[in-house]
Amino acid sequence: MLSLVHLKVLAAVSRHGSVTEAARQLHYSQPSVSHHLARLEAATGVKLVQRVGRGIRLTPEGVLLANRAAEIVGRVDAASTELAAHVDLRAGRVRLAANASALSTIVPKATAALARAHPGLQLSLFDRHPDDSARMLRHGEIDVALAFRPKDSVNDEEDGLRRVHVGEDSIYLISTRPDDSLANHRDSAWIGGCERCLAELNAACGRVGFVPRIASHSDDMVVVQALVAAGAGVTTLPGLALRAHRHPGVHAAEIVGSRREIYAATYGDPPDPPAVAAVLDALSTAAATL
Amino acid sequence: MLSLVHLKVLAAVSRHGSVTEAARQLHYSQPSVSHHLARLEAATGVKLVQRVGRGIRLTPEGVLLANRAAEIVGRVDAASTELAAHVDLRAGRVRLAANASALSTIVPKATAALARAHPGLQLSLFDRHPDDSARMLRHGEIDVALAFRPKDSVNDEEDGLRRVHVGEDSIYLISTRPDDSLANHRDSAWIGGCERCLAELNAACGRVGFVPRIASHSDDMVVVQALVAAGAGVTTLPGLALRAHRHPGVHAAEIVGSRREIYAATYGDPPDPPAVAAVLDALSTAAATL
DNA sequence: CGCGATCCATAGATAGCATTGATGGATGTT
DNA sequence: AACATCCATCAATGCTATCTATGGATCGCG
Numbered sequence: 001m002l003s004l005v006h007l008k009v010l011a012a013v014s015r016h017g018s019v020t021e022a023a024r025q026l027h028y029s030q031p032s033v034s035h036h037l038a039r040l041e042a043a044t045g046v047k048l049v050q051r052v053g054r055g056i057r058l059t060p061e062g063v064l065l066a067n068r069a070a071e072i073v074g075r076v077d078a079a080s081t082e083l084a085a086h087v088d089l090r091a092g093r094v095r096l097a098a099n100a101s102a103l104s105t106i107v108p109k110a111t112a113a114l115a116r117a118h119p120g121l122q123l124s125l126f127d128r129h130p131d132d133s134a135r136m137l138r139h140g141e142i143d144v145a146l147a148f149r150p151k152d153s154v155n156d157e158e159d160g161l162r163r164v165h166v167g168e169d170s171i172y173l174i175s176t177r178p179d180d181s182l183a184n185h186r187d188s189a190w191i192g193g194c195e196r197c198l199a200e201l202n203a204a205c206g207r208v209g210f211v212p213r214i215a216s217h218s219d220d221m222v223v224v225q226a227l228v229a230a231g232a233g234v235t236t237l238p239g240l241a242l243r244a245h246r247h248p249g250v251h252a253a254e255i256v257g258s259r260r261e262i263y264a265a266t267y268g269d270p271p272d273p274p275a276v277a278a279v280l281d282a283l284s285t286a287a288a289t290l
Numbered sequence: 291m292l293s294l295v296h297l298k299v300l301a302a303v304s305r306h307g308s309v310t311e312a313a314r315q316l317h318y319s320q321p322s323v324s325h326h327l328a329r330l331e332a333a334t335g336v337k338l339v340q341r342v343g344r345g346i347r348l349t350p351e352g353v354l355l356a357n358r359a360a361e362i363v364g365r366v367d368a369a370s371t372e373l374a375a376h377v378d379l380r381a382g383r384v385r386l387a388a389n390a391s392a393l394s395t396i397v398p399k400a401t402a403a404l405a406r407a408h409p410g411l412q413l414s415l416f417d418r419h420p421d422d423s424a425r426m427l428r429h430g431e432i433d434v435a436l437a438f439r440p441k442d443s444v445n446d447e448e449d450g451l452r453r454v455h456v457g458e459d460s461i462y463l464i465s466t467r468p469d470d471s472l473a474n475h476r477d478s479a480w481i482g483g484c485e486r487c488l489a490e491l492n493a494a495c496g497r498v499g500f501v502p503r504i505a506s507h508s509d510d511m512v513v514v515q516a517l518v519a520a521g522a523g524v525t526t527l528p529g530l531a532l533r534a535h536r537h538p539g540v541h542a543a544e545i546v547g548s549r550r551e552i553y554a555a556t557y558g559d560p561p562d563p564p565a566v567a568a569v570l571d572a573l574s575t576a577a578a579t580l
Numbered sequence: 581c582g583c584g585a586t587c588c589a590t591a592g593a594t595a596g597c598a599t600t601g602a603t604g605g606a607t608g609t610t
Numbered sequence: 611a612a613c614a615t616c617c618a619t620c621a622a623t624g625c626t627a628t629c630t631a632t633g634g635a636t637c638g639c640g
Contacts (some may be wrong), residue, residue, distance in 0.1 A: 046373060064376055079359070
């Protein structure tokens with residue numbers, strides 16, 4: 001039975017046309033490579049290399065076996081990769097950060113599906129605003145960030161994140177009046193959320209022609225609804241948040257022209273590890289069934 | 291880098307579902323196989339087998355890798371086989387026996403072609419009658435027998451030889467008269483050749499209604515033509531013999547209804563070694579271009 | 581042409597791996 | 611409960627892998 005190391009060495013010598021260069025590339029000493037070739041010749045009973053001047057050249061048989069060797073080594077590497085991927089799905093861990101509205105709706109659904117398909121797969125969850133999530137992603141603290149941005153925003157790849165579309169969401173005006181609209185609240189006290197929520201709010205009000213007066217801040221969907229119901233102000237919330245929690249004393253009116261794209265972001269070169277890919281899949285599927 | 295022996299062992303354990311049985315089949319001791327599995331688990335970092343009762347079972351990862359392992363080992367075997375075949379064609383030796391008419395015509399042409407295509411291939415040639423050739427073939431003294439039989443003979447595979455059609459040849463009446471025929475020689479002195487030639491002669495005369503009187507014997511195409519030219523009798527010769535040697539004092543008249551099939555025979559299970567296959571090819575090609 | 585650089589093969593030393601027989605622990609069958 | 615079967619582990623021994631050192635051959639340059 002031949003040896004994979006021998007075959008790998010032969011393929012490298014064939015590729016570089018030099019024992020010394022192959023040794024360098026494989027992090028072996030030159031005599032080691034020489035020895036491997038000798039043992040492969042002994043194992044096959046065939047002369048595979050011949051001296052030519054100071055160097056060597058492969059015999060026709062050597063070329064033939066080197067080609068096959070490269071294939072075989074490639075197969076072995078593919079098998080190792082496949083095995084690692086398989087393990088990743090059975091016992092891997094994925095760290096996911098998402099904002100509260102997604103974390104309360106999409107993520108539980110995705111988590112349930114992942115638990116069924118890959119029982120050994122661990123999911124670590126973090127409640128984070130989109131900008132925090134992006135920072136953590138780039139710092140290697142998480143593997144996936146579930147976030148949102150205006151639906152019509154320019155595809156901005158400069159931050160190095162790779163994004164996968166997960167779904168969409170509407171933004172709602174939250175007040176005590178049914179069938180309300182932004183225009184009715186030019187002078188109202190507004191309750192602002194996270195930075196990206198504020199940007200959304202300013203853009204929506206700007207489209208109606210005014211700048212909202214932010215009187216208080218909270219990014220907790222329960223808190224802001226309670227404040228609205230108590231008459232402390234008005235705010236906006238995404239549909240996902242309303243799915244997760246709906247105070248009986250507030251009304252929601254969809255703001256036309258303000259929609260969010262929900263996306264999942266990863267960092268680093270593709271392909272994603274199988275476990276990460278499985279999470280991305282689960283998130284998209286979950287969002288599609290809400 | 292994984293080891294081919296380890297992979298082969300895993301594949302065998304997977305196939306037999308037992309460490310002890312795999313060991314038996316691979317001619318290893320059981321602890322050796324156990325050790326190989328342990329080292330493969332260490333190399334991959336993945337648990338591949340688990341104890342179940344008295345025996346073992348492969349994990350899903352183990353099954354996955356065992357399947358890939360079987361492929362890879364198959365690839366390596368194929369590469370070894372291919373390499374051996376390549377060597378065979380470059381430096382192999384083939385022993386060929388043929389009757390004189392074929393040895394003088396088809397074989398030189400085939401030999402020339404083989405020398406061009408496979409310069410290192412050696413050909414050993416033996417001048418033998420068909421029955422001798424068949425015996426040598428079965429005894430392993432030669433690799434290929436080039437022989438003939440009546441064209442309409444029953445395909446007789448009982449002798450264990452494998453036959454490949456090479457070509458056909460006509461039989462000619464050799465006498466001193468132009469446009470002669472068998473019927474003119476009911477009472478002539480005939481010169482007989484080898485046993486199979488005699489059988490051919492008797493069959494041909496039998497079809498015209500007489501039994502030829504054999505007055506002398508020689509299977510040398512030069513000798514029999516010289517005897518005919520000297521008036522010592524008449525004989526038959528195949529077209530191939532006449533291509534190789536033609537005495538100016540004799541005439542040849544084709545005997546209608548008497549044709550030979552020329553075939554090349556080998557012995558043993560297919561596939562033929564590459565060198566033998568190359569010789570068979572060369573013989574067929576040579577016969578086709580005569 | 582002489583010298584130094586380059587390249588590969590071989591030798592010897594050492595560590596790691598492969599294989600065996602022996603043994604122990606767990607499981608299954610009677 | 612006793613015995614058979616199966617696998618894992620241990621210890622001893624031989625084989626392989628890898629290195630540094632060395633030698634021989636070739637190449638390129640002054």
